Amino acid sequence: MKKLSTFLFVATIFLAACGTSNQKSANDKTDSVTVNETKVDPADVITGKLILISTAKLGQPINIKFTVYNHADTAAKFCKWHTPFEKLMSKYVDVTMEDGSEPNYQGAMAKRMMPPPADSYIALKPGDSTSVDFNLADAFLLDKPGRYTIKYNATNISGIVVKNSLEVNLIK
Numbered sequence: 001m002k003k004l005s006t007f008l009f010v011a012t013i014f015l016a017a018c019g020t021s022n023q024k025s026a027n028d029k030t031d032s033v034t035v036n037e038t039k040v041d042p043a044d045v046i047t048g049k050l051i052l053i054s055t056a057k058l059g060q061p062i063n064i065k066f067t068v069y070n071h072a073d074t075a076a077k078f079c080k081w082h083t084p085f086e087k088l089m090s091k092y093v094d095v096t097m098e099d100g101s102e103p104n105y106q107g108a109m110a111k112r113m114m115p116p117p118a119d120s121y122i123a124l125k126p127g128d129s130t131s132v133d134f135n136l137a138d139a140f141l142l143d144k145p146g147r148y149t150i151k152y153n154a155t156n157i158s159g160i161v162v163k164n165s166l167e168v169n170l171i172k
Contacts, residue, residue: 045072048162056170058145062136068160070124077121082154084134092154095140098147107139145170
């Protein structure tokens, strides 16, 4: 009986983690950035969005705003680990050039004990949001002009669902 309940518990956790989502994208273009966005799924209580703050020029900071939203009618929290809210402690975005190559990540990689302590969470009131700015060039060696796609990759750790990718045109 004990083996059966252990199996059922593990199977339940596994199935809960294996969700799928249908994404419909719409393109919104400006002179130096394209944002691919999808509609918010009601099941996604905490969502995030990446926005380029200014024109991206080679050798200069590439400032990006990361905004987190609480779509629930109750308070919700997210883990700040693997987000820009904790400064540069991990590779929380994937960066890819238009030819498929990836620039070198040059930031820190923190190893952590699980579960995260209580002070690792940020609470949001119902319908509230919070933002932080970060410089992509602090974490990646971006030494070639061209189009880069930035995608948040740490949903499983932070609990933040970011469905948009950010396309940045890095100019000389």
